[in-house]
Amino acid sequence: MEIIVVEKSPPLKGNVRINGAKNSALPILAASLLGTEDIILEDVPNLRDVGIMCEVLRSLGSTVEFLDKDVVKINSKNVNNYVTRYDLMNKMRASLLVMGPLLARLGKSRSSLPGGCAIGTRPIDLHLKGFRALGAEISTEHGNIEAHADKLIGSKIYLDFPSVGATENIMMVASLAEGETIIDNAAMEPEIVDLQNFLNKLGADIKGAGTSTIRIKGVEKLGGTTHQIIPDRIEAGTFMVAAAATGGDVVVENVISSHIKPVIAKLKEAGAEIIENGDSIRVIGSKKINPIDIKTLPYPGFPTDMQAQFMALMTLCEGTSIAIETVFENRFMHVDELKRMGADIKIDGKSAIIHGVDHLTGAPVKASDLRAGAALVIAGLVADGTTEIENIYHIERGYDGIEERFAKLGAKIYRKEVECS
Numbered sequence: 305m306e307i308i309v310v311e312k313s314p315p316l317k318g319n320v321r322i323n324g325a326k327n328s329a330l331p332i333l334a335a336s337l338l339g340t341e342d343i344i345l346e347d348v349p350n351l352r353d354v355g356i357m358c359e360v361l362r363s364l365g366s367t368v369e370f371l372d373k374d375v376v377k378i379n380s381k382n383v384n385n386y387v388t389r390y391d392l393m394n395k396m397r398a399s400l401l402v403m404g405p406l407l408a409r410l411g412k413s414r415s416s417l418p419g420g421c422a423i424g425t426r427p428i429d430l431h432l433k434g435f436r437a438l439g440a441e442i443s444t445e446h447g448n449i450e451a452h453a454d455k456l457i458g459s460k461i462y463l464d465f466p467s468v469g470a471t472e473n474i475m476m477v478a479s480l481a482e483g484e485t486i487i488d489n490a491a492m493e494p495e496i497v498d499l500q501n502f503l504n505k506l507g508a509d510i511k512g513a514g515t516s517t518i519r520i521k522g523v524e525k526l527g528g529t530t531h532q533i534i535p536d537r538i539e540a541g542t543f544m545v546a547a548a549a550t551g552g553d554v555v556v557e558n559v560i561s562s563h564i565k566p567v568i569a570k571l572k573e574a575g576a577e578i579i580e581n582g583d584s585i586r587v588i589g590s591k592k593i594n595p596i597d598i599k600t601l602p603y604p605g606f607p608t609d610m611q612a613q614f615m616a617l618m619t620l621c622e623g624t625s626i627a628i629e630t631v632f633e634n635r636f637m638h639v640d641e642l643k644r645m646g647a648d649i650k651i652d653g654k655s656a657i658i659h660g661v662d663h664l665t666g667a668p669v670k671a672s673d674l675r676a677g678a679a680l681v682i683a684g685l686v687a688d689g690t691t692e693i694e695n696i697y698h699i700e701r702g703y704d705g706i707e708e709r710f711a712k713l714g715a716k717i718y719r720k721e722v723e724c725s
């Protein structure tokens with residue numbers, strides 16, 4: 305088994321370029337099933353989840369060819385299979401995002417029901433609400449969820465919560481439905497805007513992404529295009545927090561600062577200096593980390609995908625910080641691992657109360673999800689001694705070459721093969 309070893313490191317220094325966003329690449333790859341001509345995607349991050357999504361597309365009948373390490377050519381003209389394989393579905397929740405496109409292209413789709421994961425039960429009722437509103441019949445049998453529709457007709461859908469995945473699945477299925485679909489209380493994440501831009505380049509007629517109302521006028525057919533994936537705001541935020549935690553001086557390149565306003569604001573409150581310059585952001589950490597409070601919310605609120613990394617920073621603040629998680633029901637699995645490193649954190653329902661400590665100490669720890677893994681890397685950089693992180697496949701889901709890129713900034717971090725414990 306491979307682990308990541310992190311030793312106490314000097315303040316991080318240098319430049320790091322941010323890759324394309326995982327959470328844009330995955331729905332856009334899924335949406336490629338809707339096009340009938342060549343699609344070229346640029347800045348596709350080299351991640352475990354992206355590899356799985358490419359496998360899913362191939363298994364459904366698309367051709368998927370990497371023209372370069374981050375450029376993929378997809379052709380879905382001959383998509384003919386409506387069943388997503390359990391072994392692929394099981395590896396990644398985002399494979400659920402092919403349901404909408406398959407329903408639109410083939411009139412049916414079957415997937416195994418996704419299970420819960422380390423961050424909560426993650427139901428899919430809102431995705432199904434959307435499919436039903438457009439005329440699909442849904443049945444669940446033997447652990448599979450099957451959607452089928454002879455004809456999809458546009459409809460008005462109110463989402464009880466602005467779910468990112470449900471908004472995306474409904475946008476995709478509605479793009480080939482007859483008439484207009486309106487999604488109210490839609491998710492407003494930048495990745496939704498990227499999906500709209502991509503679908504419109506294929507020939508769709510979608511307006512409103514980035515606001516809470518999205519209008520999709522169905523068209524008969526979608527074609528092909530070339531599209532560049534937006535930068536990953538969570539990867540950018542992760543490097544920024546690491547720079548602040550180590551008291552470093554790091555320039556994060558290829559970032560859209562308007563996508564990470566809460567991250568910038570909270571790092572400033574914590575005492576870091578932030579200098580924005582076009583598509584780069586320089587983070588200069590301070591010796592003293594001020595206590596801060598964060599509350600995760602749908603975009604444009606503070607992102608749940610940055611909560612764990614910020615908690616690693618808060619463990620060393622001078623005073624008491626509070627992190628409230630409102631998006632997922634159980635996203636505090638990193639707390640016990642941070643406590644093994646000497647952090648003083650108490651959980652009370654949706655809140656974590658973090659009393660800053662003088663120092664953390666390295667320890668053997670386990671990543672429970674990808675952001676928990678990123679938080680442990682950050683904690684390892686500032687902890688005395690050595691931190692050994694297990695279950696690094698979680699980290700590989702969302703970060704390409706995390707050790708090389710941190711090492712380039714001066715971090716003492718490497719991968720090691722060890723016997724299974």
Ligand SMILES: CC(=O)N[C@H]1[C@@H](OP(=O)(O)OP(=O)(O)OC[C@H]2O[C@@H](n3ccc(=O)[nH]c3=O)[C@H](O)[C@@H]2O)O[C@H](CO)[C@@H](O)[C@@H]1O
Nearest residue numbers: 327398426427428429430431466467468469470609631632
């Ligand atoms: C691949 C991808 O883009 N993943 C992101 C996406 O996940 P994902 O699309 O799964 O997240 P959602 O926005 O759908 O989920 C947010 C909340 O809504 C609930 N919910 C969702 C759907 C549903 O049908 N019913 C329901 O109750 C979920 O259980 C969760 O508590 O947005 C999350 C919230 O920003 C991020 O953490 C993930 O990184």
Ligand SMILES: C=C(OP(=O)(O)O)C(=O)O
Nearest residue numbers: 397398423609674675702
């Ligand atoms: C929770 C995340 O992703 P996913 O929805 O793919 O599990 C994440 O990126 O932090």
